[in-house]
Amino acid sequence: MKLLQSLLYFLLGSMILKLQCLGQADRLFYDAVRSEAAGDLDQAINLYLKASALSHSANLHGNLANLYFKKEQFGHSILHFRKALLLNPRDTELVANLNFAYEMANLSPPLQNFTNTYFSVNFLSFWIIICVIVFWVGLLILFYLLFFKTSRKPFLYFTTCWILVFSMCFFATNLCLKQKSELGREVISHLPSIENNHSNTISLRRFAGESNSVNTNILPGESLIIQLGNNGTNKSHQIANGNTWYLARSTNGKKKGWIREDEFGWIIDPNS
Amino acid sequence: MKNTYFFHIGLQKVKFILTFVFFSTFLCSVCHAQGQNLRIESSFQPPSITISNNSVYKVIIYGSQENPQGALPQVDALIISNSPQTFRSASFINGVPSVRLEMSFQVKPKKMGKHTIPSWPLKIGSKTLQVPACTLEVLSPNQQDKIRQVAEEKQKADLKQACFIEFTNPRSFLFEGETVSGLISLYIWDRLPVSRIERAPQKDGDAFSLTELGQPQEKRNQTKYNKLYSVFSWPIGLTAAIAGKHQVVFNTAVRVRVKSRGNSPFGSPFFNDPFFGFGREESLNVTSEPQSIEVKSLPTSGRPDSFQGAIGAFSTRSIVDNDRVSLGDPVRLFFEIEGQGNFAAMPAPNFESNSNFKIGPPAFSFEGNELTKHQGKQRFEYILTPLTPGLLKIPAVSFSYFDPVKEKYFISNSQEHPLRVDPGETWIDTTNEDNQVEKETFSIPTTDLFQTENEPGEWVKKIQNKTLLDSPAFWATQCIPFLCVCGLIFYGRKRKRTGRDIFRQKQSALKKQMKEAIEYKDSTLFYRATRERLRLEIGTFYKHTNPSSLSSNELTTLLKRGLNEDSVISQIQEILHISDSYEFAETENERQSLDSLFRKINNLLKKIR
Secondary structure, three states, X not given: OHHHHHHHHHHHHHHHHXXXXXXXXXXXXXXXXXXXXXXXXXXXXXXXXXXXXXXXXXXXXXXXXXXXXXXXXXXXHHHHHHHHHHHOOOOHHHHHHHHHHHHHOOOOOOOOOHHHHHOOHHHHHHHHHHHHHHHHHHHHHHHHHHHHOOOOHHHHHHHHHHHHHHHHHHHHHHHHHHHHHHHHXXXXXXXXXXXXXXOOOEEEXXXXXXXXXXXXXXXXXXXXXXXXXXXXXXXXXXXXXXXXXXXXXXXXXOOEEEEEHHHEEEOOXXXX | OHHHHHHHHHHHHHHHHHHHHHHHHHHHHHHHHHOOOOEEEEEEEOOEEEOOOOEEEEEEEEOOOOOOEOOOOOOOOEEXXXXXXXXXXXXXXXXXXXXXXXXXXXXXXXXXXXXXXXXXXXXXXXXXXXXXXXXEEEEOOOHHHHHHHHHHXXXXXXXXXXXXEEEEOOOOEEXXXXXXXXXXXXXXXXXXOEEEEOOOOEEEOOOEEEOOOOOOEEEEEEXXXXXXXXXXXXXXXXXXXXXEEEEEEEEEEEEEEEOOOOOOOOOOOOOOOOOOOOOEEEEEEEEOOOEEEEEEOOOOOOOOOOEEXXXXXXXXXXXXXXXXXXXXXXXXXXXXXXXXXXXXXXXXXXXXXXXXXXXXXXXXXXXXXXXXXOEEEEEEEEEEEEOOOEEEEEOOXXXXXXXXXXXXXXXXXXXXXXXXXXXXXXXXOOOXXXXXXXXXXXXXXXXXXXXXXXXXXXXXXXXXXXXXHHOHXXXXXXXXXXXXXXXXXXHHHHHHHHOHHHHXXXXXXXXXXXXXXXXXXXXXXXXXXXXXXXXXXXXXXXXXXXXHHOOHHHHHHHHHHOOOOHHHHHHHHHHHHHHHHHHHHOOOOOOOOHHHHHHHHHHHHHOOO
């Protein structure tokens, strides 16, 4: 009885905490809107960032992206547009804004080809359902033919077709899962807020550390994929001054190098 | 013994002293002889020869063995070798020491008559002496010489057949500038021990130009002059350069292994012989028969102005890569010339800029045989830049050529291509004022585009990339089809064990047998299968332990035991009766369609209660 009571208290407490947290996020959001209306864009950005530390919404990240765009920080802007689109993929306004941000950042938006569209993360659930239907329905028909039909021909034909169709569905699902994995490791490069970078480019270095030579340069807003280490985690290295460096490559794989953690933002933060 | 020993020792000493004295005296005399008066003699040995023989021109210098310096005079009628054989000697003549140097030059006469090598200066040490003039008499050939000459000619002819060049020219005459594709074939007799072809055939004479020769095509076991040859062929493009009647000759050199010469200076074939006595290599020059080709000048009458030297048979085509562009955007015009002719010497057709288009120099590309450049497709790519907007017409490209077969000039004009040129955007000068305006206009669309949302919308704790696979509900729902499959397997296995499956198998086999019997019109087989099927289905329906053992009467009894109509029973009885008749009496009481009977049986069996 006591156990049930304490469990009830715990659930109630966590609910209150959650509501309080959401309430605080709401308050910060509205404060940010007011600051933006008053023309204090920096204050508005700070408030939105504080709210995003508590909770996330498509509108919050959309507004934050807009503010960064107005401040011509296109890297941050693209990052938050991507976050907003992840929360609300059907928002066409966000898509249009993101494309405009890419244009202003002198970058080309990600290519929308057949693979990127129909085997993207958004289609993962679709392909999983198709895969499951094909698998179970096929299996049922297979056993029906095996036990209830005397002729072996339909069984063999059906098995061949079933394996073929299921392989194709499985392949499509696997493509989507690969894109999902890459999305989990995708980051958007941006200029660090503290550093006085006059070149407006971000360097990918040959080795982790600022003193190392530059392998290549990228523009703020470019997408990068963090490479995986041998243990399956993100490949990173912490140097003596405490900065953590990550090994990243561009989405087309042409650029590769080490990037400091404050020079990019995670679309899906692995630590949250 | 002791005396003999001393005698022997004494004899050796005497021999040594005598030898020493002899050599000292000889050396002294040689040294003394070097200082003697110098004298030179010259002669031919033999002094008179027939034209097919050789003689030796000898120059003997007395009183010196030093190497002389001088230039042998050239005589037109004689071929004198440049490398003389020298011989030095020292001797006592009547107690007087004498030294001499003898030089022998091989001489081959060119024509008959008396030929004199005039007196010529020769420098020996510090003195210059005159070599006296000398005459060689060359007589007419005798019978032996004639026989030898015939033999040599025959040998030459044989050698010519052993390795020769043939040039195949498809036309008897050419026009100036015309290119024809020909073939140079090098025939090498299979018995000729050729180690390699030193170089590809070369052309003699400047009246024709030849394309580059590539790798030859090799054909083996080709028969000619009753001999087997290996033939190496080079396809060529031959272009006539100068008008007139000219001869064209091709030559090459092959490396042949020959037997070692007998006159080796050491008398042994192992010296100066790379094959250690089995032979050595020599270069053999091979020349084709001179072929006379007439080169005509191009006719001047009817020559178009646009003619630039293209000779052959051609067809032309022009393509434009775009039919609508913005002002200033380039358009590519491809002009293609296809056919046979002098592609290597063909310049690009004249296509000049006008008020509507700026036209750049064309790029060339050739598709076809790159070596002969005689047959293929030449493509000229012009870049046109429209200068005015509107509906323009790309002018036709005019190309004229001379057909050497028809001996006429032709003009081939490409078609005109319509081109729509849009005005495009106006260029704005980026002055400071304009920059100001631009900045102002820049700020407007951003505020218009990026509207701020006043409501936060739906909150989520984390931005997660969750999928259906992460949902426990998804995995839970998988239990439903899993259970269905398990149920199906269980039921199927149970069904198999009860024997229903065997019944179905037998039933389908009998049905199949009946259908086959209908197809082949085999009544006996049909009725046999029918009887078996009736037994099986009726017996199984009434749960008889062994349906196949049932007789017709027993089947009727079983049917009567059920709730069957009399008409059904009587019809089945009738079928059974016919089946029995076929099986046992082999008589055919009633002939009816097997197909309709099959359908009837199916209906009857469905009615069994």
